[in-house]
Amino acid sequence: MSDEAKVMLDIRNVTKTFVRNRTVLGRPNETVKAVRNISLTVNEGETLGIVGESGSGKSTLGRLIVRLDDADSGEVIFEGDDLMTLSKSKLRARRRYLQMIFQDPYASLDPTKSVGTSIAEPLRIYDKSLSAAECDRRVRELLPRVGLRPEFADRYPGEMSGGQRQRVAIARALAIEPRLIVADEAVSALDMSTQSEVINLLAGLTRDFGLTSVFISHNLSIVRHISDRIAVMYLGQVVELGPADTVYAAPQHPYTEALLSAIPIPDPVVQRERAKVLLPGDTPDPAHPPKGCAFASRCPYAQQICLDEDPELKDRLGDGTLSACHFAKSRPMVELEATLEGAL
Amino acid sequence: MTITDPVIASERGSTDGLLSIRDLNIEFFARGAWTRVVSDASLTLKPGGSLALVGESGSGKTVTSLSILQLLPKNISRVSKGAIDFDGRNLLTLSESQMRNVRGGEIGMIFQEPMTSLNPVFTVGDQIAETVRQHRKVSRKEAWARAVEVLELVGIPAAARRAKDYPHSFSGGMRQRAMIAMAISCEPKLLLADEPTTALDVTVQASVLQLLRQLQDELGMAVLLVTHDLGVVADFCDDVTVMYAGEPVEVAPVDDLFGRPSHPYSAGLLRSLPQRTPPGEELTAIPGMVPQPDQLPPGCRFAPRCDFALAGVCDVEHPELVKLENGQLTRCIRIARGELSSGELVAAPLGTPAAHDLSTIATDVAEQNGSDR
Numbered sequence: 018m019s020d021e022a023k024v025m026l027d028i029r030n031v032t033k034t035f036v037r038n039r040t041v042l043g044r045p046n047e048t049v050k051a052v053r054n055i056s057l058t059v060n061e062g063e064t065l066g067i068v069g070e071s072g073s074g075k076s077t078l079g080r081l082i083v084r085l086d087d088a089d090s091g092e093v094i095f096e097g098d099d100l101m102t103l104s105k106s107k108l109r110a111r112r113r114y115l116q117m118i119f120q121d122p123y124a125s126l127d128p129t130k131s132v133g134t135s136i137a138e139p140l141r142i143y144d145k146s147l148s149a150a151e152c153d154r155r156v157r158e159l160l161p162r163v164g165l166r167p168e169f170a171d172r173y174p175g176e177m178s179g180g181q182r183q184r185v186a187i188a189r190a191l192a193i194e195p196r197l198i199v200a201d202e203a204v205s206a207l208d209m210s211t212q213s214e215v216i217n218l219l220a221g222l223t224r225d226f227g228l229t230s231v232f233i234s235h236n237l238s239i240v241r242h243i244s245d246r247i248a249v250m251y252l253g254q255v256v257e258l259g260p261a262d263t264v265y266a267a268p269q270h271p272y273t274e275a276l277l278s279a280i281p282i283p284d285p286v287v288q289r290e291r292a293k294v295l296l297p298g299d300t301p302d303p304a305h306p307p308k309g310c311a312f313a314s315r316c317p318y319a320q321q322i323c324l325d326e327d328p329e330l331k332d333r334l335g336d337g338t339l340s341a342c343h344f345a346k347s348r349p350m351v352e353l354e355a356t357l358e359g360a361l
Numbered sequence: 362m363t364i365t366d367p368v369i370a371s372e373r374g375s376t377d378g379l380l381s382i383r384d385l386n387i388e389f390f391a392r393g394a395w396t397r398v399v400s401d402a403s404l405t406l407k408p409g410g411s412l413a414l415v416g417e418s419g420s421g422k423t424v425t426s427l428s429i430l431q432l433l434p435k436n437i438s439r440v441s442k443g444a445i446d447f448d449g450r451n452l453l454t455l456s457e458s459q460m461r462n463v464r465g466g467e468i469g470m471i472f473q474e475p476m477t478s479l480n481p482v483f484t485v486g487d488q489i490a491e492t493v494r495q496h497r498k499v500s501r502k503e504a505w506a507r508a509v510e511v512l513e514l515v516g517i518p519a520a521a522r523r524a525k526d527y528p529h530s531f532s533g534g535m536r537q538r539a540m541i542a543m544a545i546s547c548e549p550k551l552l553l554a555d556e557p558t559t560a561l562d563v564t565v566q567a568s569v570l571q572l573l574r575q576l577q578d579e580l581g582m583a584v585l586l587v588t589h590d591l592g593v594v595a596d597f598c599d600d601v602t603v604m605y606a607g608e609p610v611e612v613a614p615v616d617d618l619f620g621r622p623s624h625p626y627s628a629g630l631l632r633s634l635p636q637r638t639p640p641g642e643e644l645t646a647i648p649g650m651v652p653q654p655d656q657l658p659p660g661c662r663f664a665p666r667c668d669f670a671l672a673g674v675c676d677v678e679h680p681e682l683v684k685l686e687n688g689q690l691t692r693c694i695r696i697a698r699g700e701l702s703s704g705e706l707v708a709a710p711l712g713t714p715a716a717h718d719l720s721t722i723a724t725d726v727a728e729q730n731g732s733d734r
Contacts, residue, residue, distance in 0.1 A: 281592035
């Protein structure tokens with residue numbers, strides 16, 4: 018990313034709390050902080066990968082970006098407008114530029130509507146002057162771009178495989194020419210070889226349409242593949258944010274290090290030899306986040322200060338990578354990638 | 362690579378292993394007809410060894426593993442041929458009550474979804490103790506003590522107290538540990554693990570695999586691991602059987618499978634790993650889809666998706682699983698004949714990268730969809 022890169026999405030101090038259960042009087046009894054004071058930016062044309070384990074808040078953050086959920090506090094500024102304070106009608110107008118692709122293509126498509134009707138729906142909503150014939154023409158133009166024949170417009174989701182459905186979901190998201198795509202676990206439900214095809218498709222379309230995208234996934238190898246920058250989340254916070262190459266080659270936060278070392282490298286020789294960091298215990302209960310660093314209870318490097326003081330996310334080594342660790346340092350990894358050259 | 366002695370794998374089928382599946386055919390009843398979903402599946406697992414059964418959805422790997430304990434639904438499925446020899450007996454000849462002694466006793470099993478496998482209305486300790494009492498003549502108290510002991514063994518902190526908790530108060534990783542505790546409570550000789558870490562986070566997966574490895578060493582237990590994740594295979598297993606469209610297509614020690622795959626499908630799976638493509642470049646993908654069991658092509662089942670398929674050869678004759686000089690088994694005719702080498706499989710560009718030439722893919726996908734129905 019060059020220095021003049023234009024910021025498309027600016028997330029400032031966003032917090033989101035969910036009520037886990039209520040008292041008999043209906044007052045919140047226990048609340049879960051799913052997203053805790055997150056700030057980050059997405060530049061025009063880049064792909065930001067968000068990784069984290071279950072409960073890290075990555076999906077909630079994705080939903081906040083397109084305002085499927087309202088934040089408790091903070092701003093989500095998309096091309097100059099704070100989405101959180103926009104009126105309903107203004108939000109609707111902005112939202113056509115923000116589209117989301119979900120994990121489960123079986124749940125995100127209406128089984129009673131033909132593929133063509135599903136893809137045309139956003140077109141009709143945002144451009145009421147479009148004739149039915151024009152809608153149909155656009156749909157049939159779009160299908161080949163996602164690798165499906167135009168005739169697919171007349172089929173129903175029930176007749177299609179998971180990979181084909183996800184292609185339809187992508188076509189629908191692209192129908193109204195969005196500027197920002199949020200893909201939440203978009204390939205996680207797919208089989209291995211289908212996964213590669215859909216990733217290639219997304220990467221190709223992002224490039225061809227000049228899209229900006231936020232790619233959320235628990236699959237670190239795939240995120241690495243298509244992201245320019247990576248945000249690593251733990252217990253509702255971003256703990257590391259930097260260029261994909263740097264983060265994967267030499268993470269600065271101990272959680273990122275543990276996460277990367279936990280992914281088995283698909284080469285038995287390398288995998289046997291490499292050092293692995295095994296984390297004790299579980300992620301703390303998000304209803305009661307610890308006072309200091311959220312990761313301290315499981316961190317092999319934790320000191321007293323980590324229990325007392327929550328470290329801020331900032332550039333600690335002066336290399337452009339932000340990390341939230343009192344003891345941030347470059348921790349070189351056995352690279353997940355390209356270790357297999359020898360084996361081949 | 363040439364074959365010195367074209368041994369058909371099934372002939373090699375012996376009783377030297379702890380578990381030996383020979384020429385297994387499994388059929389399912391659907392839309393008025395019996396359809397074969399697993400054909401001529403053979404595999405051998407040594408005592409204390411670990412074997413991975415790898416394949417995509419629809420490859421028959423889970424059906425094969427469920428058939429070992431006869432857990433397939435009886436009214437709509439049947440084993441029409443073959444034998445499952447376990448520790449000197451053919452499990453297919455046992456009665457239902459004899460099978461009940463095998464399940465959870467000599468053979469333990471863990472599944473993908475630890476939450477659906479545990480009963481929510483009984484405490485974790487009760488469920489493990491029940492398994493123990495099913496297989497061992499012990500008092501309730503002794504069974505409970507054993508439950509606490511195995512919970513400790515799988516690394517549940519404060520096991521004596523946590524045994525009294527219900528499954529919902531356990532996290533995903535803890536539940537899978539509790540499932541493993543139950544599966545090993547009667548010291549099985551064999552553990553069947555069907556996608557045991559697929560629903561877990563990677564850091565939890567790493568510790569569960571570490572636990573399984575440690576238990577395997579301590580208890581001398583063999584593990585049959587069913588998975589689609591080649592990383593897990595590389596991390597955990599000694600040997601690998603790759604399944605495609607209901608039949609094994611390659612059998613090899615883990616280092617050989619990754620180092621010199623001997624079937625175009627195995628090579629294709631390896632090459633489609635994101636780790637094998639530099640970041641930013643297009644991922645390789647195997648074009649097309651796994652054929653439906655009632656729509657199998659004539660000849661080699663992988664031929665329609667194979668870059669190395671030879672017209673008049675691969676689409677004519679259904680290949681047998683053949684033993685190569687180096688000990689690997691393959692179902693590829695061209696590899697067996699020595700016309701193709703492992704090096705060529707991994708070096709050649711694979712498939713049509715998706716989104717590259719969309720018109721080609723469009724045709725592929727559409728045709729595939731047409732033939733599905």
